[in-house]
Structures are given as C-alpha cells and as structure tokens.
Amino acid sequence: MTKMHIKLTVNGEPKEVLAEPRELLIHTLREQLNITGPHIGCETSHCGACTVEMNGKSVKSCTVFAAQANGAEITTIEGLGTPDALHVLQRAFREHHGLQCGFCTPGMITRAHRLLQENPNPTEEEVRFGISGNLCRCTGYQNIVKSILAAAAEMNAMKEAAE
Amino acid sequence: MNEMTSPTREERAAKLKGLGCSRKRVEDVRFTQGKGNYVDDVKLPGMLHGDFVRSPYAHARVKSINTEAAMAVPGVLAVLTAKDLEPLSLHWMPTLAGDKQMVLADGKVLFQGQEVAFVVAENRYAAADGIAAVEVEYEELPVLTNPFEALQSDVVLREDLDPAAAGAHGPRKHHNHIFLWEEGDEEATNQAIDSAEVVAEEMVYYHRTHPCPLETCGTVASMDKVNGKLTVWGTFQAPHVVRTVASLLSGIEEHNIRVISPDIGGGFGNKVGVYPGYVCAIVASIVTGKPVKWIENRMDNLMATAFARDYWMKGRISATREGKITGLHCHVTADHGAFDACADPTKFPAGFFHICTGSYDIPVAYVGVDGVYTNKAPGGVAYRCSFRVTEAAYFIERMIEVLAIELGMDAAELRRINFIRKDQFPYQSALGWEYDSGDYHTAWDKALKAVGYDDLRKEQAERVEAFKRGETRKLLGIGLTHFTEIVGAGPVKNCDILGMGMFDSCEIRIHPTGSAIARLGTISQGQGHATTFAQILASEIGIPADSITIEEGDTDTAPYGLGTYGSRSTPVAGAATAMAGRKIRAKAQMIAAYLLEVHDDDVEWDVDRFVVKGAPERFKTMAEIAYAAYNQAIPGVEPGLEAVSYYDPPNMTYPFGAYICVMEIDVDTGEHQIRQFYALDDCGTRINPMVIEGQVHGGLTEALAIAMGQEIAYDEIGNVKTGTLMDFFLPTAWETPHYTTDHTETPSPHHPIGAKGVGESPNVGGVPAFSNAVHDAFRAFGLRQSHMPHDHWRIWKTAHDLGLHG
Ligand code: FES
Ligand code: FES
Numbered sequence: 001m002t003k004m005h006i007k008l009t010v011n012g013e014p015k016e017v018l019a020e021p022r023e024l025l026i027h028t029l030r031e032q033l034n035i036t037g038p039h040i041g042c043e044t045s046h047c048g049a050c051t052v053e054m055n056g057k058s059v060k061s062c063t064v065f066a067a068q069a070n071g072a073e074i075t076t077i078e079g080l081g082t083p084d085a086l087h088v089l090q091r092a093f094r095e096h097h098g099l100q101c102g103f104c105t106p107g108m109i110t111r112a113h114r115l116l117q118e119n120p121n122p123t124e125e126e127v128r129f130g131i132s133g134n135l136c137r138c139t140g141y142q143n144i145v146k147s148i149l150a151a152a153a154e155m156n157a158m159k160e161a162a163e
Numbered sequence: 164m165n166e167m168t169s170p171t172r173e174e175r176a177a178k179l180k181g182l183g184c185s186r187k188r189v190e191d192v193r194f195t196q197g198k199g200n201y202v203d204d205v206k207l208p209g210m211l212h213g214d215f216v217r218s219p220y221a222h223a224r225v226k227s228i229n230t231e232a233a234m235a236v237p238g239v240l241a242v243l244t245a246k247d248l249e250p251l252s253l254h255w256m257p258t259l260a261g262d263k264q265m266v267l268a269d270g271k272v273l274f275q276g277q278e279v280a281f282v283v284a285e286n287r288y289a290a291a292d293g294i295a296a297v298e299v300e301y302e303e304l305p306v307l308t309n310p311f312e313a314l315q316s317d318v319v320l321r322e323d324l325d326p327a328a329a330g331a332h333g334p335r336k337h338h339n340h341i342f343l344w345e346e347g348d349e350e351a352t353n354q355a356i357d358s359a360e361v362v363a364e365e366m367v368y369y370h371r372t373h374p375c376p377l378e379t380c381g382t383v384a385s386m387d388k389v390n391g392k393l394t395v396w397g398t399f400q401a402p403h404v405v406r407t408v409a410s411l412l413s414g415i416e417e418h419n420i421r422v423i424s425p426d427i428g429g430g431f432g433n434k435v436g437v438y439p440g441y442v443c444a445i446v447a448s449i450v451t452g453k454p455v456k457w458i459e460n461r462m463d464n465l466m467a468t469a470f471a472r473d474y475w476m477k478g479r480i481s482a483t484r485e486g487k488i489t490g491l492h493c494h495v496t497a498d499h500g501a502f503d504a505c506a507d508p509t510k511f512p513a514g515f516f517h518i519c520t521g522s523y524d525i526p527v528a529y530v531g532v533d534g535v536y537t538n539k540a541p542g543g544v545a546y547r548c549s550f551r552v553t554e555a556a557y558f559i560e561r562m563i564e565v566l567a568i569e570l571g572m573d574a575a576e577l578r579r580i581n582f583i584r585k586d587q588f589p590y591q592s593a594l595g596w597e598y599d600s601g602d603y604h605t606a607w608d609k610a611l612k613a614v615g616y617d618d619l620r621k622e623q624a625e626r627v628e629a630f631k632r633g634e635t636r637k638l639l640g641i642g643l644t645h646f647t648e649i650v651g652a653g654p655v656k657n658c659d660i661l662g663m664g665m666f667d668s669c670e671i672r673i674h675p676t677g678s679a680i681a682r683l684g685t686i687s688q689g690q691g692h693a694t695t696f697a698q699i700l701a702s703e704i705g706i707p708a709d710s711i712t713i714e715e716g717d718t719d720t721a722p723y724g725l726g727t728y729g730s731r732s733t734p735v736a737g738a739a740t741a742m743a744g745r746k747i748r749a750k751a752q753m754i755a756a757y758l759l760e761v762h763d764d765d766v767e768w769d770v771d772r773f774v775v776k777g778a779p780e781r782f783k784t785m786a787e788i789a790y791a792a793y794n795q796a797i798p799g800v801e802p803g804l805e806a807v808s809y810y811d812p813p814n815m816t817y818p819f820g821a822y823i824c825v826m827e828i829d830v831d832t833g834e835h836q837i838r839q840f841y842a843l844d845d846c847g848t849r850i851n852p853m854v855i856e857g858q859v860h861g862g863l864t865e866a867l868a869i870a871m872g873q874e875i876a877y878d879e880i881g882n883v884k885t886g887t888l889m890d891f892f893l894p895t896a897w898e899t900p901h902y903t904t905d906h907t908e909t910p911s912p913h914h915p916i917g918a919k920g921v922g923e924s925p926n927v928g929g930v931p932a933f934s935n936a937v938h939d940a941f942r943a944f945g946l947r948q949s950h951m952p953h954d955h956w957r958i959w960k961t962a963h964d965l966g967l968h969g
Binding site for chain 2: 020022023027030031034035036037038039040041042043044046047049076077078081083086090091093094095097099100101102103104105106109127128129131132133134135136137138139140141142143144145
C-alpha cells in the first residue's frame, strides 16, 4: 500500500512519518514515534485509554487516522509535565489514589486536562460526565473524581495567586 | 544522647511508613507520566506480529484450511495450523483443571472465536490482511449452549475423550459431563431439610460474565538461537507457573526460559490461565528465530479468554419457625464451555464453592457440582474473587433472602440469629472449612446503625403504600449482604496447581548503607505491591519503606512463587515477607549484641533498632547493623544480611464484611439509582488504608457491573452477543455511585501480621448487595427470585410480570 507523508507536532516537537492511509493515529504514536503513554484498550472508541489532545480537543486516537492528523498539534500524557515539574493533575492523581493498574491513567489524565480547560470549575457531576468517555476497571472512579476536583482547586488557586 | 532532640518512638515509627500508614504509591510516579511498561510497550528489533484466524461457528468440523493466499500477502511470513504444531505435540495443551485444550483447531471447532490458525507478519496490519486471506472450510454441527440440554443430548462435543473413561475428577456420567464433585453429608442434610418446619427452595443463576481488564492479554516471545534462551514477556498473573508449564510443554530446560510479567493493566483473573496465543507466539519465535508479539484485541478477549461464573445453583434451605437454620443443600450445574480450563487449585474442580454456608452456623450441609461441556468459550476463572467464592456468596445471600420471605421475617434479623458467634472461632463449617476468626455481630450492628436501617424500612413501607395509592412510580430496595470470603490459597497439603504447591516467597537483601531490595513470587496488577509489601517489611526490619525496593515478575531474579490471584498475595507472599524480615532481624540481633558487647538475650527490638534491655540509650539501628554485617568480621557470623522465606500457610484466611445498598427503582423504565452504598470490610490487620479503600471502590464497581448489566450472552447457535464494549457493560464514572467505606479489624490468628487480604471482598459481597436491593424493592409485590444481570429491560420485565404496569 502506498504510504502517505504526514507531518504533525507531538508534544511541541515537529514529527514526520510515512503511514498507510489506513494507519490509526494510536499506532503511529506508539509504534512509529515510541510514544507509549496512550494505550489501547478496545480500538473501538469505547474505553478512552488512547485519549490524546488534537488541536485542543480530546480525541480517541484509535478512531483517528494518522492521515487526519496531518498538520495537527497533538498532546499526549508525555507532554503534560516533566519528571522534575509534574503537572498538577499528575500530582493530584498520586495524592488521592486516582489510579491502580495505571493502564487508563494516561488517557484519563489527558482527558481531565482538557476538561479543566473547558470547565475550570466543574462540579462532581460535571467531572463524572466529562470523563465518561474514559473507562477505568480498577478504581471505581471515586478517587479519580476526587483527584480531578483537587487539581481544579489547586489550578484555580494558582491562577488567582498569579493575577 | 540528648532527650530533647532524639526522636520519640512514635516519630521513629512514623518515619518508617509501615503497617497502617496510608503511604502514597511508589508505582504512580511512573504511571502518571505515561512511563508504565506494559507488554504492548515491549518492542524488540525485528519483532513480528502474530494474530489468529478465529472460528465464526460455535460447533463445526474443519474440513480444510488453505493458507496459500495468505502466504502471498505482502508482509506475511508464516501461517501456523494444528498440523504444524502436531509434530511438536503442541496442537493441544493441558489446562489447569486437568483437561486438555486445543491450541489450534484440530479437526473441529467447539466455540465461536476459537483459535484456528496463527498468522505471523511484519506488523499488525499485514497480519490482519493475512488473516482475511486464510480460507477455512467448515461444516456446521449442532450447537449446545445450554448445560441442561447438553447433559441430555446425543451430540458429542468432545470426540477426543473416551466417554467410558473417568475424567480428571472422577467418573463421567454422560459424554458431555466433566465431573461430579461433592462435599458434605447428603443423607443427613436431606433428613434435616425433610423434617424441618420451614423450607425454602430456589434456583439461583449466576450468569456468565468476563473479567475484562482494561488491558487485554498479550505476549512477546523471543527465542535467542545463539545462546538457546527463550524470553517471554506477557500478561501473566503467575509468571513462575508459566515458566514451568512452558518448559514442560516445549522441552526447553527451565533455566533457559525467562518469563517476565511487566506492568499489568489489570488482571481480575483474566491473566491466570495459559492461552493459545502464548503458545503460538513462542512456537512462531522458535520457527522464525525472531521475537513475536501477540496482543489480543477486545473482541478476542471477550469471546475467547477466561469467562467467569455460569453456575446454575439449585438450593434448599431449612429452618425452625423462629428462623434458626437447620440445613442447606445445593446442587450446581456448572457450564464450563468447550474445555475444562477453570483456574482452580487442581484438587478443587469447583474451587472453594463449599464456603457456601457463608457467615452462618449451619449444622449440616451438602454441595454437589456437575461440570458440563457446552459450545461456549473455556475459562471459569475467579473474576476478582477467590475460586468460585463469589458464586457461593451470591448463592447463600440469595437463599437467606428467600428464606426470610418464606418465614415472613426481616432479612437482617434472620442473618443476625444465624451468624457464627465470635466465641465459636475457630469455627468448623459443615462443609469442612476451619474459619480462622470473625466478629460478625459487631460488624452487622455497626453497618445497620450506620445506614439507619430501621428508618429505611419505615420509609420503604411508606413508599409501598404511596405506590399502591398511585402517588409514585418508584420503589425502594434495601440490599443486605454479610459475606465471608476464603482467600490465601493455600496450604500446600491440599492446594496445588498442576502439582505445584501454593506457597509463596520473599527474598530480602539489605544493602550495607541500610536500604534494601525485596523480591517476591507474586505480581501486582494494580494492587500496589511495590508500596504495601515495603510497608510490611518496614515494620518488621525498621528500614523506612521509602528505602525498600520491591521487585516482582522476573523469574530470573524473583524467588519461585505461585502468583497473584484469589487475594493470595497478602495472606501468602505478605506472610513470606514478614517471615523473611524476621530472619533478617534474628541475624541482626546477634550482630547488635556483638557490637554492644552484651549477650544476644540482653538486647531487644525497638521499632528500628536493637537496644540493650533496661538501657535504651545504648542501641544499634538496623542501618548501623547492616553496615557492620558487611564491613566487620564478627566471630561466628557470616558476612552479609540477606534472607529468603518460602511460606506455606497453615490455613486460609477468612475476610468478611457487611454491605448495604439502598436503591431506587423506576418500575416503568426499569432504571435504577443507587442512593447509598455502605461497605464495611474486615480484612484483619490493615496494611495501607488508602489502598484498601481503593480496592473496595474498584471491586464494588465491578460488582455493580456484574449485578446490573454485564454478561457474556450467547444466542441459540452459539454466537456471542456481547463481544464488544458497546454490548458488554463496563460502568463509566457517570453510572458509578459514591461509596462509603468502613471497617472493623479482626486479625487472622495464624498470619504473621494478622492480615487477611481484601482485593476481592467487594466483588464477593457487592454482587449480592446490589442484586438483593433489586429483589428487596419488589418483595412486597411477591418477587422471590429473578436472574441477573438486572439491566433496565429485565427490571422492567420483572415489574411487568408482577403486574405493576397496570
Ligand atoms: S483504544 Fe481507543 S477508545 Fe479504546
Ligand atoms: S487504574 Fe486500572 S484501569 Fe484505571
């Protein structure tokens, strides 16, 4: 199959890949670019383990062709924080025990990150609805919701302090 | 030493972050940054991808397989069929239950999704193309999906078995029968029931479902032909067992096989078994000389690997008019699918189902379990429970409710008057178990009080009246459960897997500067072993948990162990950890005494140090002792500070709990809303309360799924109707309620630190709590039993059948 030449920006770095038209973005990320934070739990758009941000929106990268990401800005869990400067959400998930096996976590945090951009001050209900595209089999969500609410509060406090 | 500045004993203890500390998890640092290392993240140079051609039929003869077109597909390197595996005797493999299972279809297929051929290609896309090009000619055969019909039918499912010969667990009474397994005294039980004042009888079905961890199963096999070593990464809940089985099957000596369980994205029983994908990847790597990866997709996972439950449980329970239970009889028709691949200790073909007398003092009981072959996927794993314990708990907790109806009694009171009393422990159950410890009455009263039980019942009665008056269309259900688990398999004298005793192990090395590494025979799948085992050790040897590395899952480095499932890690490997720690301490005592120039008996342990008795200012900390162990010649003592312990538990542990679910049910839509869920767990000594609470939340959510919607359903010709996450219910954050957790603490008397294990209790207790809530809502309208899962349609149907739709 002829391959397409695709350029995209991943976590702020320009990347170029050759991909078959049918190649899914999750495979491009994981197999061509070695970005293995986003995971595969279903490949049918149900579980959200593969969630990344594409041009400022949460997408399930198992349901996006690499070709559709041509020219796009992609952010994955790897782009949210660094080992020395973790993102507030990354710290909050640890602090409030928002993960167990960790398989859903990259997608979950990436989704939560976008949710808090869309709605910086969500209620518990809004958080539950806002992450309902992301499945977790381990935690029962209670501590995930707690982590996200705690992160929101901390981010808002930081914003206030900066203003 | 200055009293003002030296830390108090409490401060020193707190610094250890030992038992009882809600220590933050060490694993999370990697996981939150996307730096976990799961099997699909393993990438080796030249690695190939393998995947299966699967059967579209539930029962068919395989007339021919033509691989020519597939081999012509660009990127396809090999297509394996049973014929290719036969010379290696790998076309069939033994199951954990003493049966055998086809690795690739050998003449026929017996369930939809069965593995027929294995395509090996350069990448997963080429493998998919190859699969599409394999031509298989099938001839359909009659399909049996109902175990009761299977036992009557002339259709022979397993033509490979001699119908006259006994199976692994005794005589077979029909060609589709696997075993009859019995426990207890049937005659005495029948006598007790037949002569009883009150008898309740019911068929309780626990439907087929699936553990469905978020990560599916997979492996990477790499045969290095230069040094003759086979390395296998995979989603293995029991890596050492996989190594031994791989060696026995392949003939490769065990020292030349290295099995690695990397991070595992949830297991819940799905990753205990050995699957055809593992075998085919290993063979393909040996054939091609290249690493081969196999990663199951979600449909394959739901259709082919490791279903759970599928127990038809016919119960009879008897009591006096006052409600004192006098006998329990249970007969189970167990649908095992096409091969008996249940993951139980080998001598227990129905697992620990005979814990089904539950929390109650029942003088006489009997259980008989008939295992049956059908055209469904093999499996029968313990989905977040100890072996068949969830089925047992569901059975007895439903029977209690049915008996309460029969007696016209409050179900909470009926439980209370039948609980095993605190002073009866250790308690010998009628079905042969010795319960280690419990205080059920205290837990029960605490739970009822916490939810305001009496007020709830009043509210419920008022609701029924309002409903009858036409003022509301919603009913209120109060789901009660008091469960007793049995975990920590187990004593080697009766628990083994394929002959391997179910002990577990821990090996500790203390480094000269006072930090340590400990390796265990278990493997975490999200339970947080790296965090909690360090805490056990910290309390035992006085080295801060933060200075202890825990490693599991690599058979080249970890001591042999039987793995993680059935909540056995804390009861067994946790005990091994404590015992190995005590060996360290024993040696440290000799070193400390030498350094302090006193007799061994003149020093005593104090949190993180040995002190001279009566002179606490004279001490040596564990760190100082470690340094001396490596750097000082101590007469009569070998250098170094290491220990290993293989722990064979004297008994199982028996965690228990009291769960109450308050549920609103809309009789017109069948929708439910969980207003309150209260979960009290007693898991003995609590190692890390934060982790325990997280385990309870997760297990309850799995229970919610099972009770309220999740199932592996088949149509009458054996098609799986719930093979994707569109149809197979996994609750989202939206459907999942808020849980209130609570605890009592009754230590296990025989466990070194008194811990019992908790990870599976919420699944065991949660399912009956949710289901009982549904039943209880309709009790006033005459409902005795309706089958799970209680999805909206089934609840609507229940309401309809009871005439509640006018
Ligand atoms: S893998 Fe993309 S949604 Fe599940
Ligand atoms: S932490 Fe395991 S799936 Fe969410």
